[in-house]
Amino acid sequence: MITALLFDMDGLIFDTETVYKKSWQYAATQMGYELTDDYYQGFIGVQDPDCERMLCEHFGEGFDLATYKVIRDQHFHEAREQGIEYKLGFHQLFKTAKELNLITALVTSSHLPEVKHNFQNSDYLEQFDTIITAEDVQNGKPRPDCYIMACQRLNLIPSECLVLEDSNNGMRAGKDAGCQAAMIPDITPPQKDIAEIADYLFESLEQVTDLIRSQTSS
Template sequence: MVTALLFDMDGLIFDTEKITKRSWQYAANQMGFELTDEFYQGFIGVQDAECETMLSDYWGDEFDLKHYRHIRDKHLHAARRSGIDFKPGFHDLFQSAKAHKLKLALVTSSHLPDVQQNFADTDYLSQFDLIVTAEDIKHGKPRPDCYIMAYEKLGLAPNECLVLEDSNNGMKAGKDAGCLAAMIPDITAPTQEIVDRADYIFQSLVQVSELLRQKM
């Protein structure tokens, strides 16, 4: 029986993936580079530092990472300040999970200040039983370390935990950690590998709430 939900954040709880992608591509364009949609797909669910290393390797010595970060972060922070919407179904799912006394963890590749900014003016962060951010993990998704840390800190077995992810990298991390995992795709469709490995593939978090009602 599932006793915990392990939530990714960007693209799963918040509609942030589209604005993040725009900022990364905007900065590249401003510097005379092209960050294609296809190349960006490999960044989804991965920590920023690893993505930046990929860019530096790809574009070589002409690429000024410090200048790129400045342009990208300024563009992204401006977009975040205008407000970020919750994804459909999150509020009801969170309330339903709390009502069923499930443990709730936030397991994200983002850094804590970004997490705090996204959840500003809400009381959700204080209601999670555990928060795992980029600062806590040496090896980010698609490595399974973050989800292993989550279920160990919660004192649960991996098969008691349902990972909720929007990305292939996140799904791989969850499954490699031994957890049950459901993908709710955002801007990336599941690969055939993930289709074969996923316990569930849903269109929205609304269907996760429906699953809970059936199982509880």
């Protein structure tokens, strides 16, 4: 039985991953570097400081991270001000989860100000039973700390919780925490090891709604 849904945010609730990718690649290009699609895949679901460390190692000595971050952040914030769309099926899934009295948590690698900005025109944040952001954990995804913390805060056995993720790194974190995990890919398909350990592989959040409804009728 699933008693709780643990939601990732970027690429799962909001269509932000494409915007992030464009901003990271734009800044690299402006500085004379190339951030390829393949290398960027390793950033998805990972906290920014870890991604920035990887970037410095990738581009090597002489890479000006401070300047890069200014260009990247300006590009991202300008793009975000045009509006970030919710992913297909989120509204109905959240509504159904509440109707079925499922516990809900938001577990994201993003920082709290980014979370508040994305949800600013809704009351969703008030309805999550707990919220865990980058500020709350020392080790981000793919380490399981954030999902372990969510289960502890909710006083739930991990196996009762269904992690909802769009990234391979997020799936690793959820499974290593002992949770059930469903991947709804955004811009990255499941890697072979993830496809083997995933409890569910879905095309959209609409299928998650069907799943939780089915357990109440079985």
